[in-house]
Amino acid sequence: MDHSQAAKVWQDLEAHRQSLGQTTTRDLFAADPDRFARFSFRLDDVLVDLSKNCVSADTLALLLSLARAHNLEMRRDEMLRGDPINTTEGRAVLHTALRAPADADIRVDGKNVVPDVHEELARCYAFADKIRSGVLRGATGDRITDVVNIGIGGSDLGPAMGARALSPYADGPRAHFVSNVDGADMADTLARLDPSRTLFLVSSKTFTTIETMTNAQSARAWIAGSLGETAVGDHFAAISTNIVAVEAFGISKDRMFRFWDWVGGRYSMWSAIGLGLMIAIGPENFAAFLAGGHEMDRHFATTPLEKNIPVLMGLVGIWHRNFLGYAAHAVLPYDQRLGRFPAYLQQLDMESNGKRVHLDGTPVTSDTGPLVWGEPGTNGQHAFYQLIHQGTNVIPADFLIAAEAHEANMGDHHAILVANCLAQTEALMHGRSLDEARAVLAAQDMPEKKVELLAPHKVFPGNRPTTTIAYRKLDPRMLGRLVALYEHKVFTQGVIWGINSFDQWGVELGKELASRLLPVVKGSNVEGLDASTKGLVAHLRSLRV
Numbered sequence: 001m002d003h004s005q006a007a008k009v010w011q012d013l014e015a016h017r018q019s020l021g022q023t024t025t026r027d028l029f030a031a032d033p034d035r036f037a038r039f040s041f042r043l044d045d046v047l048v049d050l051s052k053n054c055v056s057a058d059t060l061a062l063l064l065s066l067a068r069a070h071n072l073e074m075r076r077d078e079m080l081r082g083d084p085i086n087t088t089e090g091r092a093v094l095h096t097a098l099r100a101p102a103d104a105d106i107r108v109d110g111k112n113v114v115p116d117v118h119e120e121l122a123r124c125y126a127f128a129d130k131i132r133s134g135v136l137r138g139a140t141g142d143r144i145t146d147v148v149n150i151g152i153g154g155s156d157l158g159p160a161m162g163a164r165a166l167s168p169y170a171d172g173p174r175a176h177f178v179s180n181v182d183g184a185d186m187a188d189t190l191a192r193l194d195p196s197r198t199l200f201l202v203s204s205k206t207f208t209t210i211e212t213m214t215n216a217q218s219a220r221a222w223i224a225g226s227l228g229e230t231a232v233g234d235h236f237a238a239i240s241t242n243i244v245a246v247e248a249f250g251i252s253k254d255r256m257f258r259f260w261d262w263v264g265g266r267y268s269m270w271s272a273i274g275l276g277l278m279i280a281i282g283p284e285n286f287a288a289f290l291a292g293g294h295e296m297d298r299h300f301a302t303t304p305l306e307k308n309i310p311v312l313m314g315l316v317g318i319w320h321r322n323f324l325g326y327a328a329h330a331v332l333p334y335d336q337r338l339g340r341f342p343a344y345l346q347q348l349d350m351e352s353n354g355k356r357v358h359l360d361g362t363p364v365t366s367d368t369g370p371l372v373w374g375e376p377g378t379n380g381q382h383a384f385y386q387l388i389h390q391g392t393n394v395i396p397a398d399f400l401i402a403a404e405a406h407e408a409n410m411g412d413h414h415a416i417l418v419a420n421c422l423a424q425t426e427a428l429m430h431g432r433s434l435d436e437a438r439a440v441l442a443a444q445d446m447p448e449k450k451v452e453l454l455a456p457h458k459v460f461p462g463n464r465p466t467t468t469i470a471y472r473k474l475d476p477r478m479l480g481r482l483v484a485l486y487e488h489k490v491f492t493q494g495v496i497w498g499i500n501s502f503d504q505w506g507v508e509l510g511k512e513l514a515s516r517l518l519p520v521v522k523g524s525n526v527e528g529l530d531a532s533t534k535g536l537v538a539h540l541r542s543l544r545v
């Protein structure tokens with residue numbers, strides 16, 4: 001990286017922000033009739049409209065210079081060719097290899113990993129087919145009708161989000177997901193299931209995560225308790241990088257599916273971790289999901305930065321976070337089946353870019369990843385959009401909308417959904433001035449005093465940034481493109497911030513303390529705890545029967 005060049009562009013961007021002054025996106029639209037064409041970008045049917053963000057051509061040009069000063073293209077190529085860019089863990093970062101075609105050549109330590117990827121994928125597909133067709137059955141000879149993925153974080157959110165997103169394509173056994181160590185999660189799921197027809201997938205990269213191991217043991221006891229110990233083998237499969245621990249759990253080699261340490265947990269839904277999704281939607285649909293991801297990879301790898309969609313989304317995010325000071329980012333899918341997408345992105349984005357030191361360990365000098373959150377529209381409109389429209393903080397938001405619904409013959413449902421999505425982005429950009437609010441009220445024949453009283457409440461400041469992602473239909477290929485789009489956006493931002501987007505040391509301390517506290521919660525000595533924790537332990541113990 002050229003530090004002095006990067007620092008100079010950063011200053012130029014700050015000066016540019018000053019020079020924009022009070023300019024609003026509304027002003028930018030008024031000044032440029034071609035703004036939509038200039039600021040919207042396409043990949044086949046996917047259109048990403050950045051025009052409702054307060055960026056000018058100069059802003060984008062400066063942001064692109066910033067990306068170049070940080071050697072974004074070089075860093076991208078390093079990732080894609082398998083360099084160990086996850087420096088704190090000494091690992092390559094190759095989720096892109098999971099969706100590469102069979103003839104690709106991507107090397108880790110000199111060895112092409114693509115044949116291994118395809119071999120494992122073929123094993124997963126064969127297993128999925130056998131469960132779906134009833135060739136593989138439960139211990140009693142019954143067909144498997146329900147598949148429960150036991151995993152947490154990256155070993156849960158991807159397949160869980162995907163199974164919901166692609167439910168119109170689900171023609172296999174029902175998919176369930178148990179993640180929380182709260183026994184309620186497992187108990188509520190088991191209450192709906194018949195052990196003789198249930199398959200558990202224990203998904204854990206490390207196969208040591210306490211939540212997953214505890215849930216897996218309970219599931220094992222449930223099967224053994226109702227069908228006998230010998231039935232366990234027929235009702236379990238495992239997905240992990242830790243073959244030794246899987247064998248120790250008692251899952252045989254032929255029901256063990258592996259992935260590799262160069263796949264981060266939050267980037268793993270493309271691997272065998274997707275097995276639950278694969279069984280639900282079938283190998284063909286899963287292959288379309290992978291192909292969609294690869295399509296976005298090609299776009300990211302080969303499109304000039306000026307038209308590179310994930311890069312541009314990442315850079316606009318940098319503008320918001322670092323130059324306009326916006327601390328949050330909302331993801332608002334107008335697609336009910338993307339209900340878990342914001343939660344999925346929370347892990348992808350916040351676990352990747354919620355960092356406070358540079359790659360070399362020195363403290364960051366600018367803010368890093370924003371708080372990411374969201375809910376499907378239109379529900380959010382009737383709950384928290386008030387704050388997005390009129391609250392004191394500006395929250396940039398992504399709006400996701402399909403042209404086509406899966407439900408034919410449902411009258412105006414989809415048209416109303418689309419109208420609401422577009423109306424929100426228009427309202428957020430346009431706003432309503434005090435004079436406009438007064439005029440609206442006056443037109444209602446309201447006494448002047450009341451107009452004056454009410455008008456300030458009806459002012460919308462506008463100039464609230466939104467990006468709209470519009471696509472044909474939420475099919476497997478589209479989901480693949482969408483997830484990969486955000487992965488590369490997160491990568492882009494990590495490069496600009498100079499952080500490691502692929503480790504997650506921030507989750508360790510709580511884990512360590514939880515294992516230290518477990519015996520205390522169960523009754524051992526509270527000595528050595530801080531006064532608050534000691535008091536809470538005592539209170540909880542006193543309430544327990």
Ligand SMILES: O=P(O)(O)OC[C@H]1O[C@H](O)[C@H](O)[C@@H](O)[C@@H]1O
Pocket residue numbers: 152153154155203204205206207208209212265266351504507
């Ligand atoms: O797949 P596992 O090894 O069970 O890990 C599950 C999850 O837990 C960890 O604490 C990490 O924060 C996540 O990145 C990971 O996805």
